[in-house]
Amino acid sequence: MTEPDAPATGTGTGTPPDEVEWRRLPVQMLLVGPATALLRLAPALVVLVLFGAGSGNSTQVWIAGAAVVVTVAAGVVRWRTTRYRITDERVELHSGLLIRQRRSVPRDRIRTVDLTAPLLHRIVGLSVVKVGSGQSRSDAGLDLDAVTTDEAERLRRELLARPATAAAGPATAATGSDPGGTGTAPVGVDGRDADGNGSAGGPADQEEPAGEELDRIDWSSLRYAPLTVSSLAAIGALAGAGWNLLNETGLDPRSLPGADTVAGELSTAPVWATVLVAVGALLLVMVVGSIVLFVERWWDYRLSREPDGTLRVRRGLLTKRSLSVSEQRLRGVTVSEPLLVRALGGGDQAGALAVGLAGDDADSGSGALGPPVRRAHAHTVAATATRATGPVTDGPLRAHPPRARTRRLVRAVGPALVPAAALGVFAWFDAAVWPVVVGPMVISAALVVVAVPLALDRYRALGHRLDEHYLVARHGSLLRTTTALRRDGVIGWRIRQSLFQRRAGVLTLEATTAAGGGSVQVLDLDPADAGALMAAVTPDPVAPFRVPPRVSDAGGSRTDCG
DSSP states (O other): OOOOOOOOOOOTOOOOGSSSSEEEEETTHHHHHHHHHHHHHHHHHHHHHHHHHHOOOOOHHHHHHHHHHHHHHHHHHHHHOOEOOOSEEEHHHHHHESEEEEEEGGGGOOEEEEEEEEEHHTTTTTEEEEEOOOOOSSSSSSEEEEEEEEHHHHHHHHHHHHHHHHHTTTGOOOOOTTTTSSSSOOTTTSSSOSSSOTTTTSTTTTTTOOEEEEOOOOOGGGGGGGOOHHHHHHHHHHHHHHHHHHHHHHGGGGSSSTTHHHHHHHHSSOOOHHHHHHHHHHHHHHHHHHHHHHHHHHHOOOEEEESSEEEEEEEEESSOOOEEGGGGGGGEEEEEEEIIIIIIOOOEEEEEETTTTSSSOOOGGGGSSSOEEEHHHHHHHHHHHTTTSSOOOSSSOOOOOOOHHHHHHHHHHHHHHHHHHHHHHHHHHOGHHHHHHHHHHHHHHHHHHHHHHHHHHHHHHHEHHHHEEESEEOOOSSSEEEEEGGGGEEEEEEEEEEEOOOOHHHHHEEESSSSSTSEEEEEOOOHHHHHHHHHHSSEEEEEGGOOOOEOTSSSOOOOOOO
């Protein structure tokens, strides 16, 4: 067994795979693994011990003790049976005793390297290295849980680099078109190839120069914390877990000190006052909880451009997170505008559209380039990440035909009118039910009042633009998303047209890409505009499907675009 901080690979030396030594996880995992598992079992163990000791039943206490012993033994077995190695071509991970697992990821398929250091790992100097291959299957990548922090940083640089055996071929001479319009792909300062993925220009474990900082945390963004849906959902999940824990332990919140006094005051107060106090307390918990979660998620946030040709996002208070994405795999950027953040705070959130990120849900943190910030700053971050000299996701967009507005009004108002119409017909034949249906009909009318401005807002959000480097599309109201996809990142087209779209004379155009969710949608587009877009971005593949101009009897011509 080699030492944990010894070089793990023969990259750049042509070492045969069979001669690369297998390595084990550091011995600190004998503490972290069982401790992490015991923390997850802590509520159940506490219940067993409390109930067993209180009722004089030693069986439950013995069960809790046995669970602790089994957990520790499982941690020792996991450490003893887990080994990994990194060759010039593959990353391999072997683990398991009763059920053996053999995981292997080709190095040329590695798209992202995510470093995560939960609190227990940080205490003993460990980090989790998550290797992503850009595929949606759960077994497409692998996790090294865990290696020393220095080793994790070295592996981050090494795994995002291309082995010398792969770089020696024609691919090293390839050039691309970068977002800034220079005509060539970025070349790293440490001798990396034109793909930005690395070469044999230097050892992967040498000291890495400091990267260029593009953005850092601005605590004025705290005002957006209570307005994000993910924070509110997390508060609800924590509240549910706390309530379940109280139920399991048999604790009654009414037995807490002062609970009887508060309950007595509320029972004698008017109903409206009780409701007002309850709503105020709920809002206070949600605001405070969302701020705490925001701070934990985005503490010490930094966005930087590393010398190895990667964009790197670092953040986290209790759990440190670091996500690195090769710039060569960056196909565009997104700017997300949740309704509350947009309407009440005037904020947006920038995200990356890159090969290897399974989705573009920025608010969840999977592809986020930063927290919600001021709208202008979010567009600036998106442009800076793509090395663009001008706005990418900002600026005027081409409006979609009025038929798209009619579709949104019908789709928003129709579902609210159907129940009201059904109740009205029912009451027409039986006047005695009028008092019963008045309430639901009033609710339907209120829904219509809300649906109309929402539909108009959804139409105002629709738009697209095609410039020299990017296809830009925007849609949505509750979550408005502006996506800028590089023209050379489009790998195909998909046209969808429902029955109602055919009647309205519009269609949905999807530009398929290997990045993000797999496509960028342009909703309710005029067929002629769709044909023009496809022909402008990919003229050769689309040319056979375009209908040539037809000469009319009057001597004029007309072009039909499919």
